[in-house]
Amino acid sequence: MKFKNKLKTIVGASLILTASACESYLDVNENPNNPQDAPISGLMTNITYETSLNVYREGSAVSNYVQYLASPNPSSGSDTMEPLNFSSLWFSLYNVMTDLNEMNLKAEESGAAHYLGAGQILMALNLGMTVDFFGDVPFSESFNFTTVTPAYDNDEMLYGEVLSLLDQGIANLNLESTSSIGADDFIYGGDIDAWKKLAYSLKARYLLHTKGTSTYNASEVLTAAANGFSSNADDATVTFFEQRFNPWASVAINNANLLLGGWISEQFIEALDGTSYPTVDPRLKLMVGTTDEGEFIGTVNGAGRGDAPEQGARSTLIEGQFYTSTQAPLLIATYAELKFIEAEAAFESDKATAYEAYLEGINAHMDMLSVDQDEKAAYLADPSVSMGADALTLDDIFKEKYVALFLHPETWNDARRFDYGYKNMTTPENLNPDLGGEFIRRLAYPDSEVSRNGNNVPSVSLLDRIWWDQ
Template identity: 70%
Template sequence: MMKITKKIVRNLGLFLVLMMASCDSYLDVNENPNNPEDAPISGLMINSTYESAKNIFRVGDITSNYVQYLASPNPASASDTMEPVSNNNTWFNIYNVMTDLTVLIEKAEEQEANHYKGAAQVLMALNLGMGVDIFGDMPFSESFTFETVTPSYDDDEQLYAMIMDFLDEGINNLQGETTVSMGEDDFIYQGDTTKWIAFANMLKARYMIHAKETSDYSASEVLAAIDNGFQSIDDDAKVAFFEQDINPWADVARDNADLLLGGWISEQFIQALDGTSYPAVDPRLGLMVGTTDDDTFVGTVNGAGRGNAPEQGARSTLVEDQYYTTITSPILIATYSEQKFIEAEAAFEIDKNRSYQAYLAGIRAHMEMLEVPQEEIDTYLADPSVSMGEGAFALEDIFKEKWVALFLHPETWNDARRFDYQYKDMDVPVNLNPDLNGQFIRRLPYPDNEVSRNGQNVPDVTLLDRIFWDE
């Protein structure tokens, strides 16, 4: 990823303050003197690319406990036990970005800035998809006209059709002529439209694989999108951070070091990589999480808390200066590794050899991203429990390795629900919310603020009601 210029870095903080103050989503229908319609498309692109990456973190921060990457150090914590916590900030941040993108699309259309419009449509698909995947039905069709504070909800399956339309239209616009070209105001690809087109195709594959159990699913269409998607880890969609506004996972690690406890690693994740749950010891473990003061890896049981180990350093946590937690580490939006695992799943029933090779390539891509030494990569891939051969290769192998490779990413919760949480040794948390009847959570509740503002339209759902692709 190209370096962000010092000029953009200097201006970003002030710009974000102004933009976030102006983006009131559909809830404010009064005239706003700082309305984002007054912002230039370049400024809207800065904010939209940056805040889209932050939304990946915001959703991942919620879901990482559900998929047992992280665990709370405190017993019976709501984040572990799957209580119906209101996620007002996440809801509003998703809508704030979509509000900016709505304006960006309109302004780019007026100026015939088709590349900006195409990139904005891809980001709209990304943010809308994040929202639908965790909440289900959402207000969209009536949300950005500033004509109502009580917009109706669109059906989740219909919203998925809109997501695919945004991606197709985005690709078309990115392939066409433009009056204005993107540059360093694009924090993801610095205006490289070829990579934007690959990103859009990768997202098409991501959202199509979600719908694998529906009647509209086509494995050949997923593989066609992948053929036009990422070609290597150099194509990964990501936003790097900087010392003025550090990577949010680095902030979690720093807070934990200062005894503001967070980022404790689940026992499930530790044991999946340390040779306990699976035969192979994974060399990525020490590059992703920290050791205890005794230089060992010890996880925390989800829902049970730290038990008799109250001292800092008695459990593994996120620690500073690793790949995911360096101040300038990128937030990964979509990766070549993820795409290879999507390919492996899509090809499994129709081309087993392609599926198996994609599975191995997905592991290698993630290890190379983490800069695992080549000898250790070769040793891990040579283990018969990892390279089991095409005949013994199963879907659960794909889901397990994808779970490792998408560490802290919200996409894993979509996989966990599609896979019915059948990861080896993954049990429901201790002190589980009794309303779940011993089952894993399937969706987030609608935010309290949305219920109070738009209660007549908010669907009546429980935490066990499923998104359409999970039924």
């Protein structure tokens, strides 16, 4: 049974007190010869918690790029795809990987195979998230304290490392362990079988990213998926607690207090309200709010809120829904996502399997949101949704996955693989002129890294594609 973690006050306090075992090259003022020593259990607590926040941080960074959200102000850099400074995101990713490096070393030395296996899986996830957004990044020289200006490793090579870490993690979870993971694991509470399913599900995700390359093998994706999640109960999540709200809830609360954020893009509204597609999606009212008049009205990316029908009358994230309740879970990886991965991987060779997985992905997400059963049945019965295996298209799969992965950073990977081909998705108004009318393809390297390690930072533009996006 999946562990549903309710973090208590004392656990939250211990999290605050848990310091990184040793700082990465990013923190140059730390004496590498006198590192703080954190116990393996404390590291696990901090790592699982912060990994979920890294998923949020990445999702927040790109939510305007995939037109889930839009800025209420015209020509906002997040909407218009300017080269923004993501130093904070970079630090967060590397701080978790530094703690993972330390935890994995401790686990290996002590024979704690299950900690090592889970740590390798989480290292693969955090490294994969970093590579997917930035391309070439430091890794092989990042955690040995021999240099504060580490070399950048090739992104394709690092993808091999991601997949290798997942395989190593599975192997270690199958071994006897000198110590057991328990409540210090905020994702699964020490459920080793659940960790194995997560590893296979992530393997399917990262293998699917390579679809446009010579190394892609659809059967490998399907094999991994078959060993992954089997229901929503397997989802990898971190549930929040009374002292720390889900960060998307904080966005909604802040917006209600006129600290503007969480405004919904017109693209997302029209994908679900019957404008872009023939049927109204019952999930819309469970995912975003209406105006005071009870209407769903999106904000045009790059244009701001405008003045029609009246300034500010737009849909936003509102507190208390599935994604925005104060103690709502942050979703790291889900069964719904895995079914859409399966659908895409099977599409060319087995349309019947692809269609079954596509429908199950919709069903899983609707169950996650507790959609009314009659409304779910009506939506699934609509011919535009249940078109039959022969009529199923990749567009259908990508569209439904777009809805099911609301606010998740994986959608930006999909958008680039799909060449932003979602129906009616157009470049934002007031687009960054350096993009020449094209969508953004990568994040700029952060200012902190350019100033600290500039000789090694690759020279790239926002249109340069990472290795799998060719």
